[in-house]
Amino acid sequence: MRETDFVSGFARGLRVVEAFGEAQPRLSIADAAKITGLDRATVRRSLLTLSQLGYADYDGKFFTLTPKILRLGHAYLSATPLPIIVQPYLDQLAEKAGQSASASVLDGTEIVYVARASQRRVMSINLMPGSRLPAYCASMGRVLLAALPEAEARDILARSELKANTPLTRTDPEELLAELRRVRDEGYAIIDQELELGLCSIAVPVANDRGQVLAAVNIGASAAHVPAREMAERFLPLLRETQAALRLVLR
Amino acid sequence: MRETDFVSGFARGLRVVEAFGEAQPRLSIADAAKITGLDRATVRRSLLTLSQLGYADYDGKFFTLTPKILRLGHAYLSATPLPIIVQPYLDQLAEKAGQSASASVLDGTEIVYVARASQRRVMSINLMPGSRLPAYCASMGRVLLAALPEAEARDILARSELKANTPLTRTDPEELLAELRRVRDEGYAIIDQELELGLCSIAVPVANDRGQVLAAVNIGASAAHVPAREMAERFLPLLRETQAALRLVLR
């Protein structure tokens, strides 16, 4: 790949889009420049481009993204068979379990939700396709990390900001790696309020017919209703069932 | 806005991303060039840029989008208060109604799902945030079009490809405009198997405290379980309740 095989204007524009987020729904030119570290003039050109294409609104002072920006993610969601195939199985799983079920894949140090069947809300944060959580402290994250060669998992943990979201969060890399080995052996991961107090979840990997792990599926429940020690007993059979069904239809 | 306030490299890159879709999950350079109408050399540079940034994978022949691309849509979903505020109300609505509830906004001739609480699957197609449906034949689309000045609704209908998805689909622009006037008067829209046989839905507009229509909320049900003539009776009170609650919290 040569130096000139890279369109930096495009890359800069994508950085500007990603500058928008929960904390920054509305950005002025200077805001976006500060967040992206790009020159104000450059950011301004990118934002005006977004606005002219209908991906952003501009009131003369602040820019906000429009729903048209979802077309970009939609291209992935509809182009990738995974979410479409998984969704009906999730719906069934959520109904049988009486709890929310989700599917996610790994992207760097984070897991990305690609499908979700919500039975009832148990988390304070709102999860939907495209939502992200740190892998090290999420049940699906543990399962996905366990599916990687250990060196790679170690590398991802090293790049992660291992912070204790609750007193129960495990943050020691060696302890996490030991847990990953356990997950690899047993084939499932349970999180007991490591992400948020009151929330438990159990996840299994989802592989295709060649045994490649493509995603993870989990069930989340309120710790008050389902203590962590009961998670496996109550939900693992259902998850195994879903896992087996998906193995046959994924390629 | 001056000529130079536009980054055409960025705009070209976005066109390339949108070239991916359900029918085209994997694109070669030449494919993408054909779809976008851009020069092969230019498309190649954009695709290699996407690949280098981790937004796409490249096997030497075909490009596919990666989940990282969802960050772009996620920027909107988490940056925009609407989905986050609406989701808990949708969950509640879906539970009370025992049917799926969704929220969407208008983008051109299409509605875009921004949040969804799925109770059970009634449609053959899979809906999730970011999914799109033509506005003219969806209940939320009717409601959103009805909220526009008539000239604008007429223009959108003119730009829409009015095709009959089922024998019940209404495709005559004048008939649709008359229906929009009815929807505007009555404050809700019912779709009886116009999008897909066996599927009924009812939608109401969601406005903020200043009366601006920001989105639409609907309930979908199987026509076998809930005939169209019973939709209003069974679900309109629940939808009105949700509508009133949202009016108070949206601004």
Add this chain to the structure above:
DNA sequence: TGACATTTGTTCGTATATCGCACACGATGA
């Protein structure tokens, strides 16, 4: 099979567009 046509990916040179910087200007507030 071999020769030829077509398609696809890649490279190159140059005209053109874009970047980052510096500066001007207006708004806001101390």
Add this chain to the structure above:
DNA sequence: TCATCGTGTGCGATATACGAACAAATGTCA
């Protein structure tokens, strides 16, 4: 009033797009 912050603009240096040409792969037909 002055300092500060944010926006818009002109300019030289640099990066990019385009079209064309080339190489390699693929398809086609006798």
